[in-house]
Amino acid sequence: MKRIAVLGHHAISSGDFSLNDLPGGAGRMDILSRCVSSSLFLSHGMRRDVEVYLVLLGPPRPPVTLRFSGERIRSLNPDERSAGSLIKKALAIPRGDEFRESTPGVAVRRGGLAGLLAEHRFSVLDEAGVDLRKATDLPDNVILSDHLNFTEEEAELVSGCRSFSVGPLSLHANCAISLFLNEHDRRSAGWT
Numbered sequence: 388m389k390r391i392a393v394l395g396h397h398a399i400s401s402g403d404f405s406l407n408d409l410p411g412g413a414g415r416m417d418i419l420s421r422c423v424s425s426s427l428f429l430s431h432g433m434r435r436d437v438e439v440y441l442v443l444l445g446p447p448r449p450p451v452t453l454r455f456s457g458e459r460i461r462s463l464n465p466d467e468r469s470a471g472s473l474i475k476k477a478l479a480i481p482r483g484d485e486f487r488e489s490t491p492g493v494a495v496r497r498g499g500l501a502g503l504l505a506e507h508r509f510s511v512l513d514e515a516g517v518d519l520r521k522a523t524d525l526p527d528n529v530i531l532s533d534h535l536n537f538t539e540e541e542a543e544l545v546s547g548c549r550s551f552s553v554g555p556l557s558l559h560a561n562c563a564i565s566l567f568l569n570e571h572d573r574r575s576a577g578w579t
């Protein structure tokens with residue numbers, strides 16, 4: 388199992404947004420939707436061994452965490468609106484401290500980064516990290532930020548995590564996810 392967590396610093400934490408305005412009114416939810424797509428879609432199929440966590444940190448009641456399970460997901464298409472629609476549905480149901488499924492393969496709960504770190508061993512994907520290709524022990528679980536840097540509080544929370552870079556340039560988060568998964572694909576296929 389590989390787990391990919393993305394922090395959405397302005398991503399709205401209620402279902403009160405328009406699918407026509409994912410970048411604006413929904414607080415750059417377009418970035419998170421693309422991350423879901425890049426994490427789960429193959430050309431003709433799904434990555435069943437991947438879970439995606441979206442940590443929504445925008446108003447009105449953050450933090451909220453959504454979980455997309457590649458093993459169980461249904462009704463997801465690669466376009467941004469499709470993931471946006473499942474996010475909207477997840478944010479419409481009551482949420483507690485445990486994950487509760489809103490649609491097949493999508494679940495929601497209260498809480499954010501600290502809860503994820505308590506449950507799984509994560510590494511950080513960061514431009515300044517060490518070269519992922521040189522990692523002898525490739526991380527299964529990674530955390531990324533959206534278009535913003537990690538806050539001081541987040542940086543403190545992940546200060547004990549290993550940090551890896553997929554290349555020398557700063558990429559969009561969904562592109563970094565593709566390169567992370569590609570490294571897994573290459574090693575699984577015996578290419579490296």
Ligand SMILES: C[S@@+](CC[C@H](N)C(=O)[O-])C[C@H]1O[C@@H](n2cnc3c(N)ncnc32)[C@H](O)[C@@H]1O
Nearest residue numbers: 512513514531532534552553554557558560563
């Ligand atoms: C657009 S970047 C974040 C903004 C950027 N830190 C800045 O200076 O404005 C989105 C996220 O993708 C990941 N990322 C981007 N480029 C990366 C790289 N070369 N290696 C590893 N992760 C990368 C990081 O998690 C980063 O926070």
